[in-house]
Amino acid sequence: MDELAQRFTSSILTDEWLFKYDIMVDFVHVVMLKRQGIIPNDAAKALLNGLRTIQTKGFDSLNKDAEDVHIAIESALIDMIGEECGGMLHVGRSRNDEVATCIRMVIREQLVQLMIKTVHLKEILLDRASENIETLIPGFTHLQRAQPTTLAHHLLAHYDALGRDLTRLYNCFSLTNACPLGAAAFASTGFPLDRDFAAIMLGFEGLVENSMDAVSTRDYAIEFLAVLSNLMINISRLAEEFILWSTSEFGYVEISDAYTSTSSIMPQKKNPDTLELVRAKTGSVIGALTSVLAICKALPYSYNLDLQEVTIHLKTATKNTIDSIAITTGVLASIKFNADRLKVESSATFITATELADTIVRKAKMPFRTAHAIVGELARNGNFDLKTLDGVSKERIGKTLSSLGLTQEDVTSALDAYTSVKHRNVKGGPSPEETSRMINSRRAEVNKENNEVCELFERLNKVYGNIKNLAED
Secondary structure, three states, X not given: OOHHHHHHHOOHHHOHHHHHHHHHHHHHHHHHHHHOOOOOHHHHHHHHHHHHHHHHHOHHHOOOOOOOHHHHHHHHHHHHHOHHHHOOOOOOOOHHHHHHHHHHHHHHHXXXXXXXXXXXXXXXXXXXXXXXXXXXXXXXXXXEEEEEEEHHHHHHHHHHHHHHHHHHHHHHHHHXXXXXXXXXXXXXXXXOOOHHHHHHHOOOOOEOOOHHHHHHOOHHHHHHHHHHHHHHHHHHHHHHHHHHHOOOOOOOEEOOHHHOEOOOOOOOOOEOHHHHHHHHHHHHHHHHHHHHHHHHOOOOOOOOHHHHHHHHHHHHHHHHXXXXXXXXXXXXXXXXXXXXXXXXXXXXXOOOHHHHHHHHHHHHOOOHHHHHXXXXXXXXXXXXXXXXXXXXXXXXXXXXXXXXXXOHHHHHHHHOHHHHHHHOOOOOOOOHXXXXXXXXXXXXXXXXXXHHHHHHXXXXXXXXXXXXXXXXX
């Protein structure tokens, strides 16, 4: 092959990600061939011994001039035990079904790691929320102060978004955890393979049954990247808020020195570099999704080497997402909230206007839109007392609000940010009582999720242990 063409088509330098799983697939395939009487026992023994040696030596021991990790392992085996035995490794198998199996195993394991880190981030969000049930903060719409809420309520919003991400990770795991091994190139094989045995030993929940579909599809990879993109978007929103809140213009938080840097020229600077990179890596993950969508678009059945490019994007996006979750968790666990500044900001710029309008509706029994207009006019002239309200009301509806039952005490109470928050006791609202209920409910939820993820982690480890024992028996 032309030297440039060989380098151009080779994936060996990016295949290290698959090495561990390729060896496990080889172990199971060899044992299955022996069980089915397709290869003799002595050949199987030699193959397994050789594979264990390659596993011990590691990926770095392989020939990097090989086309890919699968060929490199087979070549190493042949060099070690001869072609008569080593050449039996790929009986009834193609690189197509082998790589499809390895990629599913990689994604499956990465999904569990992502679940573990997402649950931990959710736990930290709950911890910080429980510390700030009565910490007032200004809520925003259009990046302008809108209504007062609490820090706990705000953090719970991020918690719930991550909860949906966790559900998507679980769903993706289920769809990914199907075994394509035994499909060969695409048309199956004339050897009597036991595909179910291989699937069970590799820890899959079932088969990708149609042999053409098994090697051709990367829909599970697309879904995986879509889940990562959604997760990263949610994390980047939290990162962006902390970046804004850490500025002197806001002054709501101080990010720990462990997650910031100073300027090379301005000694007073404290830059939120890690969160800025979380924000940027979100774009990289979305880019990976877009790339894989473009790679898979309009590919004819069955296998095409275009799919080789998918693995690179999977690896990069996975690392970016796992690292970003870890960074965000560290920032959140160590960040300092400026409660005094937040309290002041929660009462600024007539932020309780909605509560005043609601109070007028309750006390004066008038339509909300009318109360909205009266309070809007009050916000325009900047006087927040009953006398001014009466004047605006008289001009607009011909009656004063005081004559309709509104008192100065009502006005004063409505203008108080904490009172406004307390009144919002509807399910899912920011009142301390309702927020406490949500935290307690979600604490039980996250504890259950933690147990489930740990069980999934142990299940995969048990699979790997069983494969090791199978290869040694």
